Amino acid sequence: MPTFSDRIDGLRPSPIRTILSVVDRPGMVSFAGGLPATTMLPDWSGSFAPDLxxxxxxxxxxxxxxxxxxxxxxxxxxxxxxxxxxxxxxxxxxxxxxxxxxxxxxxxxxxxxxxxxxxxxxxxxxxxxxxxxxxxxxxxxxxxxxxxxxxxxxxxxxxxxxxxxxxxxxxxxxxxxxxxxxxxxxxxxxxxxxxxxxxxxxxxxxxxxxxxxxxxxxxxxxxxxxxxxxxxxxxxxxxxxxxxxxxxxxxxxxDGDWTDRLERLADFYRARRDDFDSLLTRYLGDLADWRRPSGGLFFWLTLRDRIDTRTLLDDAVAAGVAFMPGEEFYADEPELGTMRLNFSHSDSADADRGLAILADLIAERIAARSR
Missing domain, CATH: 3.40.640.10 (Type I PLP-dependent aspartate aminotransferase-like (Major domain))
Structure with a gap:
């Protein structure tokens, strides 16, 4: 048996929701919920049913x-x-x-x-x-x-x-x-x-x-x-x-096209993933390690020199590149030098430009720390 939170001890079904669930029954007259008159709702009947x-x-x-x-x-x-x-x-x-x-x-x-x-x-x-x-x-x-x-x-x-x-x-x-x-x-x-x-x-x-x-x-x-x-x-x-x-x-x-849509979506993002992986190798191959994901929207990078990527974010944004510091995804003590990079949104030209900038910033931060 699951242990429920204390806050639901007094939880009760809403009588308003019970009433609204029967309002559309034929012949039902409701004086209960605060429903506006359906006839006075916007007339977009050419696009969808007014009851929506x-x-x-x-x-x-x-x-x-x-x-x-x-x-x-x-x-x-x-x-x-x-x-x-x-x-x-x-x-x-x-x-x-x-x-x-x-x-x-x-x-x-x-x-x-x-x-x-x-x-x-x-x-x-x-x-x-x-x-x-x-x-x-x-x-x-x-x-x-x-x-x-x-x-x-x-x-x-x-x-x-x-x-x-x-x-x-x-x-x-x-x-x-x-x-x-x-x-x-x-x-x-x-x-x-x-x-x-x-x-x-x-x-x-x-x-x-x-x-x-x-x-x-x-x-x-x-x-x-x-x-x-x-x-x-x-x-x-x-x-x-x-x-x-x-x-x-x-x-x-x-729609009968939904399955085809999902296949087209996967094909599109697969191509972006592969292109992003190649660009990562070009620009960050000497700076970070990663695994090419088999699905989803993200690459997870671990920098070989473990700088705190949270301190890098402001400089990156100022240079026109945004990313997610990996340290933010830990429940407790974070692993330093980690980054989440999304590959689905940017086209190849933007990904190329952004990763080049990011690689330069990482290299500069590592060099500055070793001085």
Whole structure:
């Protein structure tokens, strides 16, 4: 049985959300929720159904939830249609899980390094960090497929071991999987939670990397003992995610071209990854080490001379180059001399120019330190 946070002791379903879930029933007269008159909503009927401008269900549009559930079940995840929730971005999912499970001092297992924004949320709620091998953890957070920031991908054996460890210890596994469709090589990508029947788990993904980040849509499913509480928490945050965004995404994933789109996306980013890898060799081959990622959006560099890259950032920005200091992705004591570089956004000419500048700055900093 998972240990829930103290803050949900008084958590109750919202009666407003219950009412809104039945407002559209034929013949229903509602004097309850603060719904504006549908007839007075903007007339964009040529583009979409006018009811998309009205309040909607907290869990998300049924058709989109059904489409997500079908894809998750094809991956082996226990995800019936009614146990999928549409999120206002996957960052919201991290916040909801933290609210549900993390109190000050809650032992929370993470990879080292791991997703910076997840660390920020868990810290905000008072998590005490440990590594994934710690059986005393109440919650384990992992990005096993093309991890942010390292781009690493867990092997099948490592996935099985983590599933077994969480099941045996009663640790809730939170699997964050926003990059799984961005695969450029053949690697193990089966969701870990597909192995966790009878245990407590949360799984989430995102449409930001495969479609459009500005729509701010993600999705989440969870074991039955957690799901209803996550829905209630969402009700308290934003009532529901944008219905317009949900319709746009539903139209995209329901289109017969969606699978082809994912293949084209992977082909495009594979070419950018390979070009970036060549440019890294040209400019930083004598300064850093890295592994070419099999998917995702990032290269993880370790400088051979371990300068603190946080002190390099201001100079780099002034010179017209931005990067993420790797030290920021550690829960505890950081490993110095690490950097996360995104390869998906910049074209070849910009990547060439930026890496040349970055290499010069690193070389200058190393030379200055050795004087």
């Amino acid at each position: 401008l009205q309040y909607g269900p907290s869990e998300g549009e049924p058709a989109l939830r059904r489409a997500v559930a079908e894809r998750l079940r094809a991956l082996g995840v226990d995800a019936p249609d009614d146990r999928v929730i549409i999120l206002s971005g996957s960052q919201q999912g991290i916040d909801l899980v933290a609210k549900l499970l993390v109190d000050p001092g809650t032992v929370t297992a993470v990879e080292q390094p791991t997703y910076l924004a997840a660390l920020q949320v868990f810290r905000f709620y008072g998590a005490r960090f440990t590594d994934l091998a710690d059986p005393t953890a109440s919650l384990a957070y992992a990005v096993p497929t093309f991890a942010n920031p390292t781009g690493a991908c867990m092997s099948d054996a490592a996935r099985a071991a983590l599933a077994d460890a969480c099941r045996d210890s009663g640790t809730v596994l939170f699997e964050d999987d926003p990059y799984r469709e961005l695969a450029y090589d053949a690697v193990d990508r089966a969701p870990i939670v597909a192995r966790m029947h009878g245990a407590s788990w949360v799984y989430q993904g995102s449409f930001s990397k495969t479609f459009a980040p500005g729509l701010r849509l993600g999705f989440m499913t969870a074991s039955a003992d957690l799901f209803d509480r996550l829905v209630i928490l969402k009700q308290a945050v934003d009532l529901h995610s944008s219905r317009l965004s949900q319709q746009i995404v539903l139209d995209a994933v329901s």
